[in-house]
Amino acid sequence: MPELPEVETVRRGLAARVVGRRIDHVAVGRERAVRRTSVRAVVDGLTGTTILAACRRGKYLLLPLDSGDTVMIHLRMSGQLLLAPSGAARPAHTHVVASLAPTTRRPAEELWFVDPRTFGEVVVFDPDRAAVEVPELVALGIDPLVDGLDVAMLTRLFADRRTRIKSLLLDQHVIAGIGNIYADEILHRARIHPDREARSLRRPQIAAVHAAMKGILEDSVRAGGSTLGDRQYVDLMGAGGSYQDDHRVYGRAGQRCLTCARGIVRRTIAGGRSTHHCPVCQRAATL
DNA sequence: AGACAAGCCTGTACGC
């Protein structure tokens, strides 16, 4: 599933190959992909514009256009952005196609938004109206990489929060970009039990969460993100990442902890989210 | 056939 490192990998692909290019044609094959506004709004909002930059906040991709509007793309669970030669055969569930005019350095190409489960979406909005058109963007918490999250900020975010630390890491209004995979990996590296109340963490533990968060997210970006067996996440060129090979708890239920050799436990918490932890490295004794 | 996985929103219930 695309979380911060995967979205960042896609962003880098866009920055290298798509920024600066003009969109000369747009087709929307499935209305649900543009449900926030309309087919017309997305087609008209993109056609004839040039993409000025590729930015990211949490799991949201943001592409400012020379028209003054910005494109917001969220991949949710199964969304992909793929760059392909003009006229290439499109995979099933290709919902939006933006044709990119050729440049002196690149041929005519197409940017595809592919999304089998259609939870993802594409929105073209006026940044001056962001609070109305994309309120979740305005309500987004701190991005650990973009905003330079430090221990003091994390301490403030955890203060007085009675929620379990894992739920807090998943709360996009608090910290933006962490999903189920990285929440489990971060807590294992920090040696914190997922059920710990956030407000109960002491300074060394907050520092450990901070270090694990930065370290794991940066390591994963360097590895091109995590591509699981379902290959739901691939980068702009269709290539998988390799950070799944470095997972120490996620998807390893019943296997041995790579740190202490004890068996990894999988349970479900709030909303049926699967949670993996090592009962030795992440002792519950001080819950 | 039916359960399941995912991110995120909404609605409801409860406790501080």
Next chain:
DNA sequence: TGCGTACAGGCTTGTC
């Protein structure tokens, strides 16, 4: 009263 929190349900569909 109101807020923070937990949890269920909904959205969707390929895979087990």
